[in-house]
Amino acid sequence: RRHLLDLESLSAEEITTALDVAQRFKEATRDCKVKLSALAGVTSVNLFFEDSTRTRTSFSLAARRLGADSVEFSASSSSVSKGETLLDTAKTIESMKIDAMVIRHRSPGAPQMLAKNLDCCVINAGDGPHEHPTQGLLDILTIRQHRGTVAGLTVALVGDIAHSRTARSNIWGLKKLGAHVIVCGPSTLVSKQWEKLGVEVSHDLDDIVARCDVLNLLRIQFERQYTRPFPSVREYALLYAMNRERMRRAKENILIMAPGPINRGVEVTPEVADGSQSVILHQVNNGLAVRMAALYLVTKASR
Numbered sequence: 001r002r003h004l005l006d007l008e009s010l011s012a013e014e015i016t017t018a019l020d021v022a023q024r025f026k027e028a029t030r031d032c033k034v035k036l037s038a039l040a041g042v043t044s045v046n047l048f049f050e051d052s053t054r055t056r057t058s059f060s061l062a063a064r065r066l067g068a069d070s071v072e073f074s075a076s077s078s079s080v081s082k083g084e085t086l087l088d089t090a091k092t093i094e095s096m097k098i099d100a101m102v103i104r105h106r107s108p109g110a111p112q113m114l115a116k117n118l119d120c121c122v123i124n125a126g127d128g129p130h131e132h133p134t135q136g137l138l139d140i141l142t143i144r145q146h147r148g149t150v151a152g153l154t155v156a157l158v159g160d161i162a163h164s165r166t167a168r169s170n171i172w173g174l175k176k177l178g179a180h181v182i183v184c185g186p187s188t189l190v191s192k193q194w195e196k197l198g199v200e201v202s203h204d205l206d207d208i209v210a211r212c213d214v215l216n217l218l219r220i221q222f223e224r225q226y227t228r229p230f231p232s233v234r235e236y237a238l239l240y241a242m243n244r245e246r247m248r249r250a251k252e253n254i255l256i257m258a259p260g261p262i263n264r265g266v267e268v269t270p271e272v273a274d275g276s277q278s279v280i281l282h283q284v285n286n287g288l289a290v291r292m293a294a295l296y297l298v299t300k301a302s303r
């Protein structure tokens with residue numbers, strides 16, 4: 001069985017193939033009335049143990065646009081509330097003869113555990129702070145569409161790197177495709193350890209903003225702040241929010257990205273989030289194409 005569990009274990013060629021397939025699906029379904037039949041007869045289940053708007057909806061739409069059946073599982077209204085474990089829950093659903101399981105879970109490694117124990121394809125839709133591979137792919141696809149290539153670009157991931165699965169998937173994918181990656185944020189949320197992987201570490205957005213081709217503005221993950229000291233929201237916004245003044249010092253063609261959901265006024269001001277350099281909604285749109293590619297590639301390779 002093929003799975004999509006992370007970008008760390010994928011080669012540059014595998015990442016490029018996923019991006020190319022996503023681009024082809026995007027073009028083939030540009031008029032959203034077109035429905036393909038590439039996954040006719042396939043059933044995928046969305047097993048989400050954490051909230052989601054973008055990822056869940058786009059996996060569901062992606063399956064339908066390729067002619068697959070897509071089933072929703074909601075942890076809060078399931079027998080998980082009666083004490084059923086993740087593995088028992090997943091095996092129960094698997095026994096109904098499904099082809100793919102898309103899982104989001106707060107525990108890092110939950111998708112890997114399911115992949116080892118189930119006889120269906122598993123796609124990681126976000127496992128705690130570990131990885132969010134389809135988010136990494138859709139971010140990279142968005143950069144590639146706007147710049148033609150990723151190699152040689154300077155891409156800064158700004159914000160809560162410590163708790164961000166999006167940051168990890170972006171770092172692996174962008175590095176493999178030849179980008180220069182900067183992680184930027186307060187020292188409580190950005191570790192110097194990243195330097196060991198060839199990533200530049202900065203605690204000063206004003207110092208790096210002028211040389212970035214892309215800024216990906218990550219949300220502060222309040223729900224994952226355990227005991228770590230953290231600057232106040234007001235301090236954070238003062239030091240790291242992408243605002244009009246910082247835009248004046250950025251490259252004219254800078255891409256402003258955010259995986260969403262965004263906290264307006266914290267990591268980005270509304271005029272920048274909605275401004276001419278923002279590609280935030282392009283990212284959402286590309287999420288659909290990338291999830292079509294993910295479902296197609298894992299299930300096709302497993303047939």
Ligand code: CP
Pocket residue numbers: 051052053054055056126135259260261
């Ligand atoms: N970016 C992202 O994963 O958004 P959702 O939590 O809304 O799916």
